Amino acid sequence: MSSHLSGAFDPVRFRHHLHRYPELSLQEQKTASVIIDQLLKFGLSPHTNIGGYGIVVDINSGNAGKETLLRADFDALPISEQAEHDHTSRHSGCMHACGHDGHTASLLSVAEHLSQHPPLTGRVVLLFQPAEEIGLGAKMMLADPRLQQFKPDAVYAYHNLPGYPLGTVVVKEGAFACASTGVNITLRGKTSHAAKPENGRSPATAVSRIMAYLEDLPDSIDDAFCLVTLVHVKIGNPGFGTSPGKANVMATIRSDSDHALACMQKQLQAFVDTQTADQGLTSTIEWVEPFSATHNHPACTQQLISAATALSYPIEVPTHPMRWSEDVGEFLSHWQGTLFCLGSGEGHPELHNPDFDFPDDLIGIAARLFIKLLEERHTHL
Ligand SMILES: [Zn+2]
Ligand SMILES: [Zn+2]
Structure with missing residues (x-):
């Protein structure tokens, strides 16, 4: 070279x-x-x-x-x-x-x-x-x-x-x-026959609630610029015979204030925990590529x-x-x-x-x- x-x-x-x-x-x-x-x-x-x-x-x-x-x-x-x-x-x-x-x-x-x-x-x-x-x-x-x-x-x-x-x-x-961080939320339930979804635990409802929550999340902060961008969502696998047992939601969260970003992270964590408990799921939240x-x-x-x-x-x-x-x-x-x-x-x-x-x-x-x-x-x- x-x-x-x-x-x-x-x-x-x-x-x-x-x-x-x-x-x-x-x-x-x-x-x-x-x-x-x-x-x-x-x-x-x-x-x-x-x-x-x-x-x-x-x-x-x-x-x-x-x-x-x-x-x-x-x-x-x-x-x-x-x-x-x-x-x-x-x-x-x-x-x-x-x-x-x-x-x-x-x-x-x-x-x-x-x-x-x-x-x-x-x-x-x-x-x-x-x-x-x-x-x-x-x-x-x-x-x-x-x-x-x-x-x-x-x-x-x-x-x-x-x-x-x-x-x-x-x-x-x-x-x-801005400060920013990626977030990767993984929800785990149980797959089941699509004809018997009640036998499994589908993460679909939790995913739709989390997506709506992410959209409203910036409004919860008053005194800083905040933005949430949904970047990827996956529920189960394509197949009409199966009710899904796993999902991923990925988003990027940003703010001009480190404090506001931390507040949004805390609130999101609490909301996901509530949804997980409510729907009988387990979940992990991974914070990726954080910037101050x-x-x-x-x-x-x-x-x-x-x-x-x-x-x-x-x-x-x-x-x-x-x-x-x-x-x-x-x-x-x-x-x-x-x-x-x-x-x-x-x-x-x-x-x-x-x-x-x-x-x-x-x-x-x-x-x-x-x-x-x-x-x-x-x-x-
Ligand atoms: Zn660049
Ligand atoms: Zn650059």
């Missing part, structure tokens, strides 16, 4: 390379190794295999000052790419449909800059995170004792955002992205806005948080900081679509903003 990347660093070529060879969450070994190779070529000394394939570069001025952590993610998705360009995915059923290839290329541009222009004060930490899409990478990295030596007073990360003009900075203080809400720190957000203003980047402050979740929320519940978005273009295909491709021009736009932020934070004490 590295033979494709010989010579001077070209962030667009690097991004195309990652795009050609995407790897799913927790399997990003080769992606991590090309990132490490590139950092070594810059003369930097990456710490590797942090909480899985995580990578951290510590650039310490040796002088007192601020500590800034910049984060990018690098995992891909189980989606089959539909595109014509020459850097289409060579791994069938897997693609960079969320633009993490571009986020990583941007942070490597910053790494190259820092290798030539290190901070004059304080410390800059570059963090490359695996397994973002399944909400595990940040937790795994934070659990690694080697990450505990870092005490950043500001963490910054960006996500590209289709639907906004290219390079528009989209950011707000406070709640910026992302809260942006006011001072960090203001500093980002001032750097963007200095570069004359257009800025948009949304009135509501983004509905999606971002694993960076885990870092931001640990350290203060700001997640912001950069427009990928108004007509750009949406994230997680099979025709999505990160816009190359955004790599430099993002890198310049990060570098401006670092200049403002690490030139003076």
Whole structure:
């Protein structure tokens, strides 16, 4: 793989390379190794295999000052790419449909800059995170004792955002992205002959009540944005002779408040327990891919806005948080900081679509903003 990347660093070529060879969450070994190779070529000394394939570069001025952590993610998705360009995915059923290839290329541009222009004060930490899409990478990295030596007073990360003009900075203080969790409810009763359903215990009634309950669940919370999306339901097996004995209900629950999400989880658990007892069933509830809400720190957000203003980047402050979740929320519940978005273009295909491709021009736009932020934070004490 590295033979494709010989010579001077070209962030667009690097991004195309990652795009050609995407790897799913927790399997990003080769992606991590090309990132490490590139950092070594810059003369930097990456710490590797942090909480899985995580990578951290510590650039310490040796002088007192601020500590800034910049984060990018690098995992891909189980989606089959539909595109014509020459850097289409060579791994069938897997693609960079969320633009993490571009986020990583941007942070490597910053790494190259820092290798030539290190901070004059304080410390800059570059963090490359695996397994973002399944909400595990940040937790795994934070659990690694080697990450505990870092005490950043500001963490910054960006996500590209289709639907906004290219390079528009989209950011707000406070709640910026939602907390969410998948829920998989399994109900078990007893199958019976369809002519004698009274001999068995069908979960069908409980399923219909749970579906109705899920629909109304957001209304039970007053002071937060809440949303429940039913994603999958299965009762028994197709066959007219059998009354079902097993069912599954899957949904995604989200809110801009971690507390509201926890309340909905508790209420749902209690409702399922009641229905299970009422219908003579047994049940299990599995919570899958939980994400914390992302809260942006006011001072960090203001500093980002001032750097963007200095570069004359257009800025948009949304009135509501983004509905999606971002694993960076885990870092931001640990350290203060700001997640912001950069427009990928108004007509750009949406994230997680099979025709999505990160816009190359955004790599430099993002890198310049990060570098401006670092200049403002690490030139003076
Ligand atoms: Zn994604
Ligand atoms: Zn993403």
